[in-house]
Amino acid sequence: MMQELDFMEIKILGPGCPKCKQTEEIVRQVIADEGIAADVEKVTDIMKIAGYGVFGTPAVIVDGEVKCVGKIPKKEDIKTWIKK
Amino acid sequence: MKIINNTQCCNAASNNHNNEYTSDKKNVMRRYILYAIPVLVIWWLIYQRLSDFSRAVTYTFLNLPEGNHLSSAVEFFLFETPKVLMLLILVVFGVGIVRSFFTPEKTRKILAGKKESAGNILAALLGIVTPFCSCSAVPLFIGFVTTGVPLGVTFSFLISAPMVNEIALVLLYGLFGWKIAAIYLGTGLLIAMIAGWVIGRLRMERHLEEWVLQIQAGGNGMVEENLNWTNRIQYGIDAVKEIVGKVWFYVVLGIAVGAGIHGYVPEGFMASIMGKGAWWSVPIAVLIGIPMYSNAAGIIPVVHALIEKGAALGTVLAFMMAVIALSLPEMVILRKVLKPALIATFAGVVGFGILIVGYLFNMLI
Numbered sequence: 001m002m003q004e005l006d007f008m009e010i011k012i013l014g015p016g017c018p019k020c021k022q023t024e025e026i027v028r029q030v031i032a033d034e035g036i037a038a039d040v041e042k043v044t045d046i047m048k049i050a051g052y053g054v055f056g057t058p059a060v061i062v063d064g065e066v067k068c069v070g071k072i073p074k075k076e077d078i079k080t081w082i083k084k
Numbered sequence: 085m086k087i088i089n090n091t092q093c094c095n096a097a098s099n100n101h102n103n104e105y106t107s108d109k110k111n112v113m114r115r116y117i118l119y120a121i122p123v124l125v126i127w128w129l130i131y132q133r134l135s136d137f138s139r140a141v142t143y144t145f146l147n148l149p150e151g152n153h154l155s156s157a158v159e160f161f162l163f164e165t166p167k168v169l170m171l172l173i174l175v176v177f178g179v180g181i182v183r184s185f186f187t188p189e190k191t192r193k194i195l196a197g198k199k200e201s202a203g204n205i206l207a208a209l210l211g212i213v214t215p216f217c218s219c220s221a222v223p224l225f226i227g228f229v230t231t232g233v234p235l236g237v238t239f240s241f242l243i244s245a246p247m248v249n250e251i252a253l254v255l256l257y258g259l260f261g262w263k264i265a266a267i268y269l270g271t272g273l274l275i276a277m278i279a280g281w282v283i284g285r286l287r288m289e290r291h292l293e294e295w296v297l298q299i300q301a302g303g304n305g306m307v308e309e310n311l312n313w314t315n316r317i318q319y320g321i322d323a324v325k326e327i328v329g330k331v332w333f334y335v336v337l338g339i340a341v342g343a344g345i346h347g348y349v350p351e352g353f354m355a356s357i358m359g360k361g362a363w364w365s366v367p368i369a370v371l372i373g374i375p376m377y378s379n380a381a382g383i384i385p386v387v388h389a390l391i392e393k394g395a396a397l398g399t400v401l402a403f404m405m406a407v408i409a410l411s412l413p414e415m416v417i418l419r420k421v422l423k424p425a426l427i428a429t430f431a432g433v434v435g436f437g438i439l440i441v442g443y444l445f446n447m448l449i
Binding site: 046 | 187189192215220222223224227295296299420
């Protein structure tokens with residue numbers, strides 16, 4: 001993940017429940033608002049989700065670090081995750 | 085466990101990491117308690133007046149004649165709807181605050197490495213207070229079994245979490261009284277404990293899909309959230325907004341159907357189909373309940389009306405538990421981690437427990 005330092009990798013884990021979709025929208029929106037270059041990927045495969053060792057969905061992972069599990073994150077929180 | 089019934093789905097909680105001093109914390113708490121008392125008093129006064137209100141609107145304001153079908157249905161609806169919604173708001177808020185003390189991660193830590201019997205009891209109890217969303221049933225299941233929670237204990241949790249939910253309890257209390265609510269709570273917990281214990285005894289670990297056991301779950305370094313009282317109150321308010329916002333429509337719809345049955349269906353109508361005499365009605369109620377997509381909020385007001393018209397309590401209880409605790413979509417999801425033999429055992433053991441509860445209450449009451 002380190003080949004491009006300021007290209008953040010954000011993963012949103014969720015099998016596709018309404019909460020997970022809202023989480024993806026909110027994350028994308030914050031990224032757009034803050035003008036940050038990030039690679040946002042939605043992970044819907046339950047086997048892959050389980051592989052991250054999270055106990056609930058939706059979960060947000062920024063650069064390999066689990067930031068939020070089992071709830072829709074708040075905008076202010078997302079801002080603190082994506083600022084270095 | 086319901087896929088559709090994801091009312092507790094992933095409750096939002098704010099995670100401000102405020103470091104308040106203890107004295108501040110106490111002051112904040114005292115202030116909240118001071119606010120809470122007048123709110124509760126007003127709540128209670130309104131709650132006490134609901135019966136007068138429904139009668140006044142029905143017979144004075146709408147000027148309906150006493151004793152006919154329509155006015156009976158209208159009065160029922162005008163009484164039950166605000167009553168159940170008021171109870172729901174209060175209880176969901178209270179449960180929200182309790183849940184802010186628990187997370188699936190904490191529950192897992194408590195259950196990891198527990199011996200079977202005690203673990204089953206603990207898991208069933210924790211199922212009530214841990215925020216749980218049926219859409220995360222699979223990650224949670226894997227997280228539990230791969231980090232030292234015995235399989236049977238995990239099942240106790242997975243059975244109790246959706247079956248014993250606060251919405252079902254509120255509706256049962258509001259419509260049937262505390263005894264029935266307590267019976268539901270007690271038997272629901274018992275089924276979760278015993279079914280989990282049986283699954284554990286059957287040593288079915290080899291019926292997990294192979295990939296599950298290869299996963300290195302747990303210990304993902306999540307920061308434990310440090311919530312203060314302001315956060316917890318907010319958590320409770322968020323829970324009310326989310327859960328009541330989602331189920332109020334089903335509650336109103338269910339009560340409307342119930343009101344129709346209350347007003348129009350003759351007394352004793354259900355006795356022949358769902359009465360005590362009809363022994364076959366219990367298994368049929370369970371079978372019909374499994375593929376049903378309803379949630380507790382919609383089903384209980386209907387169930388209440390059925391009992392009024394002569395349906396037996398045990399049959400109805402069995403039906404309700406089957407609707408809430410066993411669902412086809414959930415089994416489809418669990419199929420990704422469980423082999424068919426284990427799914428069948430799970431459905432069989434829980435279904436059997438529900439059958440016993442049904443027969444038991446038809447005999448006792």
